[in-house]
Structures are given as C-alpha cells and as structure tokens.
Amino acid sequence: MRRGLSNLGAATLRQIEELGRMIRFGGRIVMAAGRPPFRWRSFMAAVYDSGLLSVALICAAGLTVGFVLGLQLYNTLVRFGAEDSLGTAVGLSLIRELGPVLTGLLVTGRAGSAITAEIGAMRTGQQLDGLRMMAIDPIHFVVMPRAMAVFFVLPLLSALFVALGIFGAYLMGVEVLGLDGGTYLASLEAAVEFDTDVLQSLVKSVVFGVLLALIATWRGYSCEPHSAGVSRATTSTVVTASIAILLADYLLTALWSL
Numbered sequence: 001m002r003r004g005l006s007n008l009g010a011a012t013l014r015q016i017e018e019l020g021r022m023i024r025f026g027g028r029i030v031m032a033a034g035r036p037p038f039r040w041r042s043f044m045a046a047v048y049d050s051g052l053l054s055v056a057l058i059c060a061a062g063l064t065v066g067f068v069l070g071l072q073l074y075n076t077l078v079r080f081g082a083e084d085s086l087g088t089a090v091g092l093s094l095i096r097e098l099g100p101v102l103t104g105l106l107v108t109g110r111a112g113s114a115i116t117a118e119i120g121a122m123r124t125g126q127q128l129d130g131l132r133m134m135a136i137d138p139i140h141f142v143v144m145p146r147a148m149a150v151f152f153v154l155p156l157l158s159a160l161f162v163a164l165g166i167f168g169a170y171l172m173g174v175e176v177l178g179l180d181g182g183t184y185l186a187s188l189e190a191a192v193e194f195d196t197d198v199l200q201s202l203v204k205s206v207v208f209g210v211l212l213a214l215i216a217t218w219r220g221y222s223c224e225p226h227s228a229g230v231s232r233a234t235t236s237t238v239v240t241a242s243i244a245i246l247l248a249d250y251l252l253t254a255l256w257s258l
Contacts (some may be wrong), residue, residue, distance in 0.1 A: 025139075025221070026214045029147050032140040042145035050111035050146070051153030055160070061106055062161040066168020069093060073169075074177050086179060087188030090169040095192060095201045097249070099162035104208035104245040107154055108238055112216040115146050116237040119220025120230035128221075143221060147213035154209035155202060162201065200256050207252065208245050215241045 073089045119142060122128050128138040166188065173179040192198065216237050223233035 021222070022214060022218045025218050028139050029144050029214070029217070032137065032144040033148060035140060039141065039145045042141070043149055046115075046146045046149030047153055049114065050107070050149050051157065054107055054110050054153070054157060057106055057110055058103060058157050058161050059164055061102065062164030063168040065094075065098060065102065065161075066090070066165035066170075067172050069098075069165065070169030070172030070177070074173055074179065083179060084183050085187055086169070086173050087184040087186070088191035090166060090173075091188040091192045092197065094162045094165040094169075095197045097253070099165065100158045100201050100204040100208060101245065101249050103154065103158040103161045103205065104212060105242055107150070107157060108212055108216075108241045108245065111150065112212050112237050112241055113234045115150070115216040116220040116223070116234045117230060119143065119146070119217060120223040120233050123221065123223060124225045124227065124230055126225075139221075143217045147217045150213040150216065151206070151209040154212065155205040158201065158205040196256075200252070204249060204252050207248055211244045211248060212241050215244060 069090050070086065073093075074083055074086055077083045077085055077089065119128075122138075122142060128142065131138045131141055170181070170184055173184055174181045219233040219237045219240070220230075223229045
C-alpha cells in the first residue's frame, strides 16, 4: 500500500514537472514571437501545411456533420411538431460546441501530429543542435512559426466547418426533407447571437489553437532522439491534445454559463 502511494506520488510529481516545463516552453515561444525578425516565410509555409492542406478534410467533415445533424434533429423535432426550429438547433449546436471542438480534434490528428513528427525528426537528425552551434535559436527559427500558424488557422478552419455544417443541414432539411428554406434561415438568424454564441465559438477555437500549438511543438522538441521516441511523441500529441481540448471545452462552457 505504502509503495503504491509512493509510486503514485512520484508519477504525479513527474507530471507536474512536465507541465511546468511545457508552460516555460510556451513562454519562450511567446518571447520568440516578439523578437525580430519574424520568420514570415516559415510562417506562411506552416500556414499552408497546417491550414490549407486541412481545408479538404474540414469541408468534408463539416458537410457530413451537417447532413447528420439535419437528419437526426429533424426526425427528433418532428415528433414534437417543432421542425420549424431546425435552424435554431443546428446553428447553436455547431457554433457553440461541434464546430470548434471537432475542428480542433481534426486538426490535431492531421496537422498536430505532423508538426510533432517534423520537429522530432529534426531533433533525431541533430538539426536543432546544428542551429544552436550556428547561434540560431531553434525555438525562434523552427518552433515559433509552426506554433503561430496553428494558432492562426484554427479559428478560420472552425468558421469554415460551422458554415459548411449549417449549409449541409440546410441541404438535408430543405432539399431532402422538404422544410421551408425561409423558415430554416429565419430560425437560425433569430436564435444566434454574437455575444453569447459566435464570440464563445471564437474564444474556444483560439484556446484550442493555443493548446494544440503548445502540445504539438513541445512533444516534438522534447522527444527522445530516435525513431521510437518520435513515434511515441506523435501518439502522445494526438492523445494529450484531444483530451486537453475536451477538458478546455467543458471548462469554457461552464465558465461562459456563469
């Protein structure tokens, strides 16, 4: 019993130390972002890799989720004679919750894992050590542009996901199930408010972007310098960032409702 408690305490201390190192690493990224010159070329390349290459995935997922929401919510609302509220239900579900959360999870799986693997490969190939030998800060040269790119593109991808989800539900509800299009759009417009809905979605997507950028870059930067270490770091990025996004979503939703 005593040994089990001792092991649990040691593991907890290691996790706290890891969290502290990650937070300090995030502070170094912020300081690097404010130190000239800004790596515009690396930043734009990272925006292309993390953002533009994720657009097809986000579009497909947004439309599919919209189709499913439109079908399921219509079949549920029609039982209560409230099918005219389909636009309200779809809009609030996507804008408040599903849009930022699903976008964060999708970008984690596609871009977050790629960033970790890329930085981890640089660490394994001693490229980061080579930059230090040339008096170049690897955080400023390698990490900061990728972290800033994820932070920049996630709110945009979330907005795209929400728009396509609403459009997909419109196609399902209006074109397939026969709901009046004006009724759908009117209920959507009447229910969605900027202060309580759109702003909440924006804040969530920004927070998720910060979490994903920090976790993905930290796992790659601190991974063990061999192929197995890169593999474990990539897996850890997907798992840790996904859990962090879900926990942050709960906390933000609870705080917003106070």
